[in-house]
Amino acid sequence: MIEPLVKVENLKKHFPIKGGVLGSTVGQVKAVDGVSFTIKKGETLGLVGESGCGKSTTGRMLLRLLEPSEGKVYFEGKDILSLSSSEMRKMRRDMQMVFQDPYASLNPRHTVEKILEEPLIVHGMRNRQERKKRVKELLEVVGLSSYHAGRYPHQFSGGQRQRIGIARALAVNPKLIIADEPVSALDVSIQSQVLNLLQDLQKEFDLTYLFIAHDLGVVRHISDRVGVMYLGNIVELSTSEELYDEPLHPYTQALLSAVPIPDVDVKRERIILKGDVPSPSNPPKGCAFHTRCPQAMERCGSERPAFQEMKDGHYVACHLYG
Incomplete structure (x- = not known):
């Protein structure tokens, strides 16, 4: 079996909340709370989700622009979290970032x-x-x-x-480029030009991408596989084609129902989620999505679903699939 270029295991980032006269830690913001995935050489992994779900924080931890609270990150089999600052500087020659705001x-x-x-x-x-x-x-x-x-x-x-x-x-x-919402600040006509450029460069220089975005239409255009994040966790991970054709998680289904369809004759039923995204400083017990899920069951409020493979390469964290 070919070793993936990037392997992430149970990655977490908790930011302390300071309070009181002495500035002691009174809580934690769980920006990323146990994310695992791999990126194969030459592929594009898309990471999507609402603002504040932890996508950009995950990308920055891969480069150690933010130090993880817990977990492992391997690049070409090497544990980058164990590297010294001088060793990490050399490693960054192979790992670069394109930032959101040009x-x-x-x-x-x-x-x-x-x-x-x-x-x-x-x-x-x-x-x-x-x-x-x-x-x-x-x-x-x-x-x-x-x-x-x-x-x-x-x-x-x-x-x-x-x-x-x-x-x-x-x-x-570099071998890996982390593109953090690289087209979200651009006009729609310019977005397609930049996306096509990224794809051309990938073929020309044999690049591997982690492509972070909140626009599912953009992600479908460029990604081989897609991971859907919600409140610091990946809730579904699959090939791009299968995710769009047969989404399993209720959150993914709701996101896709909001994507415009260019054909006026095709009607899609819009799934409206109730309530707001919970605070990452006080996430719900059990499944983080159960407070907004139209298909929530009793066990969803107390038991966190396992992230499991339902089909070949299609993973989901949901009690509907046990």
């Missing part, structure tokens, strides 16, 4: 050339002429021109800025 993720005081040169300098490319040549190559790879190198981020549109962000992630030839 307006905030680029330094407004630096030219594009300096932005793209920085990771090259950090990872040991000392020759200035080689760096200049690499910057030119990177700009052309993402659909920009070499003369853009002397410009500042404010001189570009949102789509162009995100292309620069992608170029920066590609600078050191």
Whole structure:
């Protein structure tokens, strides 16, 4: 059996809540509460869910931009949580991130050339002429021109800025790119261009993606497999095709019922969920979704469902499937 490029086991991130005169810990925000998944080399795993469900926190923990509270993260079989800061810096050459907001993720005081040169300098490319040549190559790879190198981020549109962000992630030839909602801040017409660019780059450079998003239409377009997150947990994980054709979890069914269908003759029954998403600082007992679930049973309020494989490669955490 081929070892996956990334393996995540029971990953958790709990943020302390401080209170009182002495600032002692009075509670915890359970942003991610026991997530497990694998990513195979060359595939795209989509991670979807409502805002605040823990998607971005999960992505940042894979790069150790946030330190996990518990769990394991393996990259090419190596436990990255056991690495020192200098070892982790070397490892980040193989693991890069494209951030959500192209307006905030680029330094407004630096030219594009300096932005793209920085990771090259950090990872040991000392020759200035080689760096200049690499910057030119990177700009052309993402659909920009070499003369853009002397410009500042404010001189570009949102789509162009995100292309620069992608170029920066590609600078050191990574194996894994974590794309944290890379098109959510862009116009719909630009979103498709950036998604197509990401797919072209994946084929050209044999990249592996963790693609984080809240738009199920976008995720379907780019992902091989999709994990659905709710309140810090993955509730369903399957191939993209099977998830959209035959969703098992009531939460996934509700999300998909809200996706617009381009064919006006096809009608889809909209599933309206009751109530609001519970607070991650005080999640419900049992199944976290039972307070909003239209199919909730008595045991859902007391017993947390196991994340189990129902079909070949199709996992779900729900008491409806026991």
